[in-house]
Amino acid sequence: MLNASISHEDIDNQQVTAIISHLVRLGREQDYEEWIRGFSAVAQQFRGYGGLNILRTSEQVHPEYVLVLRFDCSSNFKDWLESDTRSEWIERLQPLIARPEDIQAMTGLETWFVLPQKLHKPSIPRYKMVLVTWLGVFIVLAILTRILAPLLSMLPLLLNQLVTTGLVALLLTYVVMPQLMKLFRRWLSS
Template sequence: MSAPDHLDSDPPTTVDVLQRIKPGCEAAFEAVLAELIQAAMACEGHLGVNVFRPSDPAHPEYRIVFKFDRISRLKQWEESPIRQRLLNRARQFTEGTGQYAMLTGLETWFTLPHRPGLPAPPRYKMMVVSWITIYVLINLINVILVPLIGTLPAFLRTLVVTLVVVAVMTYVAMSRMTKLFKGWLYPARRL
């Protein structure tokens, strides 16, 4: 099986969990969550986790985002006894079953913090917002970073620039751009 075929059948994936915590149980939930994150970090293929704590009283849910390099490795984590044990402990501090969404493509950049289960916007809208963001980032990098690394060989400069663009896009810019353009990205949905 070639690498592109393998990536199509077992792509990188992001799991987006939205969970409401019982009032007064936040500290106990945080303790179990810390153990859950520690256990996930030990799993093969785990790429990171982000926790978005409630900041809006109208949406008092925790949003927890796990990233894995392959769906197959995510499945191994989901079926692991330690995860099951920790989820059972966490359930005593949560309300309802929560929301769970698995994202495997560009749509992972286009999730709203308090509404992860919404279907992704149309691809042309994702492309336009991504293009605007990349355009701004490349121009900022050309002004700020390129003068600092200008003496490096071209392939190393490109390596650094692309690494910075992808990291900023993934961890900083796209969540903010999604919020900024949410009215256009999700026009028919009540947010």
């Protein structure tokens, strides 16, 4: 089932993160692991490929895998999604999974805190989200104000704030928050 809630025309310049879940048939885990290696090698060939992370649940009865696949923009994601190559690999996947794959495509800030919920774990406590986001904003603002203050001081206050907050959002989404999420992954999920 595909639940791609993005408009390709409106946000073509934003990075797309596809969260793909597969419920693997019991006893087919080794075959699925081989499928992932091949699938990953093929995905890397596509324009705009930004990486693949594989998350595995520890549940033995219903092993679920979550693939986190990134593309640089929605048009490249769409090219991959609609490709014959991907269709062939999905066809190879069918005997290995217990239900059809689920794909959720997201852009921007919504990808920061979504993964633990997908793995059927309790959601990240809001206070932890606030602390990590606060740290990210602090880091970006501390750096930007030092660099940009002399350059933007001639602008009217509102224009100065518009430029600064735009850069903060951009850097948080594409640089700082992905790194902070990796750094604090264990703490966030505990």
